[in-house]
Amino acid sequence: MKNSPARVLAAIDQYGREKAFLMNVGHEKGRIVTDIIAQRKPSIMIELGGYVGYSTILFADAVRKAGGKKYLSLELSPTFATVSKALVQLAGLDDIVEYMIGPCRDSLRALRSTRSGALDLIFLDHAKFAYTNDLKLCEELALVGQGTTLVADNVICPGNPKYLEYLRSPPAKKIEEAKTVEAEKSVDVSIGNPRLIYDTSLVYGLAPTGEQIGWSGNLALFRGVDGQSIGQEESIHSF
Numbered sequence: 001m002k003n004s005p006a007r008v009l010a011a012i013d014q015y016g017r018e019k020a021f022l023m024n025v026g027h028e029k030g031r032i033v034t035d036i037i038a039q040r041k042p043s044i045m046i047e048l049g050g051y052v053g054y055s056t057i058l059f060a061d062a063v064r065k066a067g068g069k070k071y072l073s074l075e076l077s078p079t080f081a082t083v084s085k086a087l088v089q090l091a092g093l094d095d096i097v098e099y100m101i102g103p104c105r106d107s108l109r110a111l112r113s114t115r116s117g118a119l120d121l122i123f124l125d126h127a128k129f130a131y132t133n134d135l136k137l138c139e140e141l142a143l144v145g146q147g148t149t150l151v152a153d154n155v156i157c158p159g160n161p162k163y164l165e166y167l168r169s170p171p172a173k174k175i176e177e178a179k180t181v182e183a184e185k186s187v188d189v190s191i192g193n194p195r196l197i198y199d200t201s202l203v204y205g206l207a208p209t210g211e212q213i214g215w216s217g218n219l220a221l222f223r224g225v226d227g228q229s230i231g232q233e234e235s236i237h238s239f
């Protein structure tokens with residue numbers, strides 16, 4: 001199993017099937033993301049919510065194969081991160097994977113202070129209710145900008161309709177909403193960058209078990225475009 005990402009992933013899948021359910025992205029939906037990685041060839045990719053390392057191993061391996069330099073896993077729980085680190089090391093990916101442990105809002109701010117420019121690829125898979133506010137923070141920090149691709153798991157059910165609504169809103173609507181947020185400014189609520197517009201795709205995928213459970217296996221893909229026009233085409237894929 002040493003230095004074999006595929007074998008480590010297979011062992012995690014087996015544990016999830018036979019011992020206890022694991023909330024991993026799984027190989028079905030994972031393949032959608034690895035295809036995007038192969039296409040986008042990100043130099044640096046980050047994930048919000050690494051859990052015990054399944055997505056970390058699958059996507060870091062794909063980033064390395066695509067010529068990328070770094071995969072950053074932002075994980076709240078030190079316990080989960082400890083498991084992830086051990087599995088990542090076993091898979092031989094510790095040269096490319098780095099961790100930022102704690103609330104991802106703190107990690108995103110720390111990341112901004114150490115590097116410039118927008119990120120190529122961000123995978124959102126942490127607390128669903130936090131997707132919109134945390135994306136807005138990424139916008140404010142300019143970690144999201146022209147050319148950034150966002151991939152978010154579980155956007156419908158379990159999920160986050162507000163996240164989709166925000167991304168699909170035209171700048172004029174976002175600017176109006178931002179004024180309300182500004183007026184009601186409470187603890188750590190981000191306003192975002194209302195000028196950003198996104199091309200979006202919605203993909204229906206399968207749960208880690210391979211089953212289609214209601215709407216549970218969906219990923220939304222967003223390509224950030226910092227432009228003036230609105231009304232981008234939106235395509236919906238399903239399988």
Ligand SMILES: C[S@@+](CC[C@H](N)C(=O)[O-])C[C@H]1O[C@@H](n2cnc3c(N)ncnc32)[C@H](O)[C@@H]1O
Pocket residue numbers: 023024025026047048049050051052053054055056074075076077080102103104105125126127130
């Ligand atoms: C669905 S799991 C991630 C699964 C993982 N991406 C995979 O496919 O293997 C969600 C993870 O997000 C983490 N999380 C929740 N809120 C977070 C936050 N504010 N910052 C960072 N991580 C968070 C949880 O501790 C949990 O490990």
